[in-house]
Amino acid sequence: MSNQETETNYVSFREEKGKYKGILAWIFSTDHKRIGLLYLYSIVSFFIIGVGLGAAMKLELLAPGKTIMDPATYNAIFTLHGVIMIFLVVVPGLPAVFGNFFLPIMIGAKDVAFPKLNLLSWWVYVVGALIALSALFMGGGPPDTGWTFYAPYSFKTNTNMLPAVLGAFVLGFSSILTGINFIVTIHRLRAPGMSWFRLPLFPWTLYGTAWIQILATPIVGITLLMIVGERLLNIGFFDPALGGDPILYQHLFWIYSHPAVYIMILPAMGAISEIIPTFANKSIFGYKAIVISTLAIAFVGYFVWGHHMFTSGMSGTALYTFSFLTFLVAIPSAIKVFNWVGTLHKASIQLEAPFFWAASFLFVFMIGGLSGLALGALATNVHLHDTAFVVAHFHFIVFGGVGFAFMGAIHYWFPKMYGRMYNTKVATTGWLFFFIGFCTLYLPMFFLGIDGMPRRYYDYVERFHGPNIVSTIGSWVMIIGLIIIIANLIKGAYSGAKTSKNPWGGRTLEWEVDSPPTLENFEEIPVIERSPYDYR
Amino acid sequence: MENHNDSHIVPFKTYGIILAVLIVLTLISVAVTQIDLASLTVFTAILLASIKSGIVLVYFMHLKFDNLMMKIFVTAVFVLVALVMVVTFLDYNYR
Numbered sequence: 314m315s316n317q318e319t320e321t322n323y324v325s326f327r328e329e330k331g332k333y334k335g336i337l338a339w340i341f342s343t344d345h346k347r348i349g350l351l352y353l354y355s356i357v358s359f360f361i362i363g364v365g366l367g368a369a370m371k372l373e374l375l376a377p378g379k380t381i382m383d384p385a386t387y388n389a390i391f392t393l394h395g396v397i398m399i400f401l402v403v404v405p406g407l408p409a410v411f412g413n414f415f416l417p418i419m420i421g422a423k424d425v426a427f428p429k430l431n432l433l434s435w436w437v438y439v440v441g442a443l444i445a446l447s448a449l450f451m452g453g454g455p456p457d458t459g460w461t462f463y464a465p466y467s468f469k470t471n472t473n474m475l476p477a478v479l480g481a482f483v484l485g486f487s488s489i490l491t492g493i494n495f496i497v498t499i500h501r502l503r504a505p506g507m508s509w510f511r512l513p514l515f516p517w518t519l520y521g522t523a524w525i526q527i528l529a530t531p532i533v534g535i536t537l538l539m540i541v542g543e544r545l546l547n548i549g550f551f552d553p554a555l556g557g558d559p560i561l562y563q564h565l566f567w568i569y570s571h572p573a574v575y576i577m578i579l580p581a582m583g584a585i586s587e588i589i590p591t592f593a594n595k596s597i598f599g600y601k602a603i604v605i606s607t608l609a610i611a612f613v614g615y616f617v618w619g620h621h622m623f624t625s626g627m628s629g630t631a632l633y634t635f636s637f638l639t640f641l642v643a644i645p646s647a648i649k650v651f652n653w654v655g656t657l658h659k660a661s662i663q664l665e666a667p668f669f670w671a672a673s674f675l676f677v678f679m680i681g682g683l684s685g686l687a688l689g690a691l692a693t694n695v696h697l698h699d700t701a702f703v704v705a706h707f708h709f710i711v712f713g714g715v716g717f718a719f720m721g722a723i724h725y726w727f728p729k730m731y732g733r734m735y736n737t738k739v740a741t742t743g744w745l746f747f748f749i750g751f752c753t754l755y756l757p758m759f760f761l762g763i764d765g766m767p768r769r770y771y772d773y774v775e776r777f778h779g780p781n782i783v784s785t786i787g788s789w790v791m792i793i794g795l796i797i798i799i800a801n802l803i804k805g806a807y808s809g810a811k812t813s814k815n816p817w818g819g820r821t822l823e824w825e826v827d828s829p830p831t832l833e834n835f836e837e838i839p840v841i842e843r844s845p846y847d848y849r
Numbered sequence: 850m851e852n853h854n855d856s857h858i859v860p861f862k863t864y865g866i867i868l869a870v871l872i873v874l875t876l877i878s879v880a881v882t883q884i885d886l887a888s889l890t891v892f893t894a895i896l897l898a899s900i901k902s903g904i905v906l907v908y909f910m911h912l913k914f915d916n917l918m919m920k921i922f923v924t925a926v927f928v929l930v931a932l933v934m935v936v937t938f939l940d941y942n943y944r
Contacts, residue, residue: 528926564937615929616936628943634936 325732325829343428344832349414350730351435353723356410357799359401359442364795366394371754371788374781377773387771388457389472393449395460396477400484401442403715404573407580408526409438409491411722412519414730416495418823419513421504421841423833426497434490441487445480448473459769461570462537464551464562468544475541482537485530488576492526495519504822506841510601513821513845517604518583521611525572525579529615533569536562560625567618575614577711579607581718582649585671588725589653591819592668593660596846599652606645613642623694632691639689646682650675663817666740670721673748677717681709684759699769702762705755713751720744720798727802728812732829735805743797750791757784821845857914867908874901888942895934899927 326346333341339351370390373380382390413431417424425431449455456477458467467474499520503512512520540562542548549555551562590597597603619627619635627635653675662668684706687693697703728734757780762768766777773781815824822845826834878897886893906912912923 528929560940564940568933568937615933619936619940627940630943631936631940634939 323827323831325827326832327829329832341432343424343432345413345417345424345428345431346730346830348431348435349410349412352405352409352413352438355435355439355442356402356405359397363394363397363402364792366390366397368788368792370394371785373771374773375785376781377775377778379772382771384771385454385457388769389455391769392456392459392477396445396456396481398711399460399573400445400481403577403711404484404488405438405491406577406715406719407584407722408495408519408522408576409435410719411515411584411726412491412495412522412580415726415823416498416516416519417502418826418830418834419516419821419845420499420502420507421822421835421839422498422502423835423838425494426501427494430490431494434487434494437483437490438487441480441483441485443480444483445477448476448480451476461566462540463566464540464543464557464559465553467540468552475544478537478540482534485534485537488526488530492523492530495523496527499523504839504841510604511841511844514586514597514600514603514607515580515583515821518579518586518607521607522576522579525576525611525614529569529572529576532565533573536565536569539565560622560627563622563625564618567621568615571618571621572614574711575610577715579610581674581715582607584718584722584725585653585674586649587819587821588667588671588721589656590846590848591725591817592663592665592671593656594663594818594848595656595660596844596848597652598655598658599648600844600846602648603652606648609645610642613638613645617642620689620694623691624698636689636691640686643682643686643689650679650682665724665817666735666737666744667721667725667817669741669744669748670717670724673744674714674717674721677709677713677751681706681713684709697762699767700762701758701766701768704768705758705762708755708758713755720747723802725817726823727805728816729823729826729828729830731806731809732811732827733805733807733809734812734816735801735809739797739801743794743801746794746797747791748794750787750789750794753787754784754791755787757781757787820847857911859908863908867904870904871901903927 326344329344331338331342339347342348342351369381370387373382373387413425451473453471453473456462456467456470456472456474458470458472458474462474462478467478499512499516539548539550543550543552543555543557547555549557551557551559553559586597586603617635617639619631620639623632623635653671684702688697688703688706724735724740761777761780761784764777766773812828814826814828816828817824822839822841823830825839874897878894881893881897882890906923912920
């Protein structure tokens with residue numbers, strides 16, 4: 314890692330003087346990098362709240378019976394934890410933060426295609442978040458339905474359902490606006506010579522994600538409006554008492570929410586596809602296979618939603634079809650894993666914090682993916698449905714997959730974003746605590762689920778006590794890791810050593826611009842004459 | 850975006866015909882509710898609505914004059930929505 318200082322005779326985007334000063338220069342900026350950082354700070358703030366709620370749940374489960382909260386509070390907390398983590402953290406997550414910051418730079422553009430629309434999407438995100446969180450503070454109390462708002466209970470509960478649902482509806486628009494922006498940017502603003510197969514893999518995954526954002530998000534928007542119509546106008550869409558069908562709600566909800574898993578995981582895979590070749594100092598294995606598998610996941614991912622509903626009462630034909638399609642979507646995911654491992658084969662690997670995150674991503678993603686196959690099979694699903702096994706599975710995928718990739722991405726691109734380097738030893742220590750804590754927290758939940766412990770219960774029988782203690786201790790270790798990581802990054806941003814343009818030896822375009830980049834990224838738009846990963 | 854600079858003067862007569870077709874299709878969608886089509890009820894309603902939105906896209910939104918990529922994208926989106934519906938009805942039609 315070279316640490317020679319960047320030349321200082323340029324003005325970075327952070328120092329650029331615009332129309333406004335202070336915080337206004339950020340919240341009214343149309344610069345994609347500032348908007349990326351606005352998203353970073355917003356998302357990390359919500360993430361910390363979500364972690365706090367999760368930790369409170371684990372503390373409650375430390376012992377059987379009431380430990381720190383009553384059952385109704387527990388219901389509200391797991392709902393809020395889900396709503397915040399899904400709608401405010403992992404869905405916007407990588408695309409909004411790193412997509413905004415790096416997409417234009419990686420394709421050789423000065424900004425996204427519609428900078429004002431980009432700023433609007435952040436504002437819409439903030440407004441949606443405030444509406445959703447207002448449910449906490451209004452009379453009636455926070456919603457207690459779980460983040461899925463399943464009918465018919467969501468129509469009967471007296472808690473603040475409507476603000477939470479309306480918040481999710483508004484947040485969907487933010488997602489759609491970002492998707493439109495990214496698709497147009499990738500189609501229209503690629504640098505001369507950057508053909509589709511010279512496009513780096515992170516922008517490729519953002520492209521696949523953007524299509525899902527545009528095409529799937531309206532469905533949840535319409536569904537949430539139908540809830541509002543049913544609650545306020547008594548139109549019988551989903552409530553059997555009004556002549557509706559509760560399974561229709563589940564269909565509509567998961568038609569969006571399963572592709573949303575791919576909104577979360579595809580950019581995570583893209584970030585990993587950037588980190589691994591850089592730290593392996595080796596060209597990515599099977600570039601085209603990764604691109605095609607990205608598009609295949611984005612497409613097939615639309616048709617697997619029914620695996621969330623295997624015990625809901627669907628027809629046998631639907632059950633077999635969804636099970637088959639679920640196994641089908643595992644193929645392109647596995648292709649990617651083989652390609653990443655193939656890239657590492659006979660590589661000279663730089664063992665730095667971003668690589669540790671990427672390597673542990675492979676580990677946790679594999680566990681999450683393979684446990685998903687157990688849930689995709691009809692017979693085992695009946696046994697495991699709505700148990701702690703499902704919670705372990707999706708935390709390994711969503712938190713293990715997206716969370717680890719997010720951490721890897723922030724450690725990888727941090728020197729480019731801030732022009733400074735964090736303490737690499739502390740970063741590795743933080744990763745180690747986090748990784749150990751993560752596995753200790755979630756692995757016991759697989760065993761608890763197989764043994765029959767239901768999810769979303771605040772109490773349990775004595776024989777589940779031991780693994781729950783281990784799991785709760787795991788949450789403490791993970792939080793220690795998280796504190797180390799965040800403190801180290803904050804310190805690095807303020808007082809870390811200044812870094813060069815390319816501290817890791819990356820080959821994609823962002824490593825050719827200044828750290829931090831200038832307002833318009835490039836003095837001259839580059840002409841691309843090589844593949845993005847021409848290491849050796 | 851070269852084709853956006855081209856002007857497409859569509860005669861009023863064409864718009865008038867399209868308007869008439871849309872009104873007729875709307876009347877058909879209302880009339881058809883009087884007939885008991887059993888499991889084809891929803892399919893018929895969606896088919897008529899799709900034909901109407903297709904006509905609006907092609908003529909009123911000028912898809913007819915747009916470039917090939919745009920036509921492919923719009924068609925692909927319709928195919929995707931149709932596939933999602935087919936998969937959904939694998940549940941409803943076989944219960």
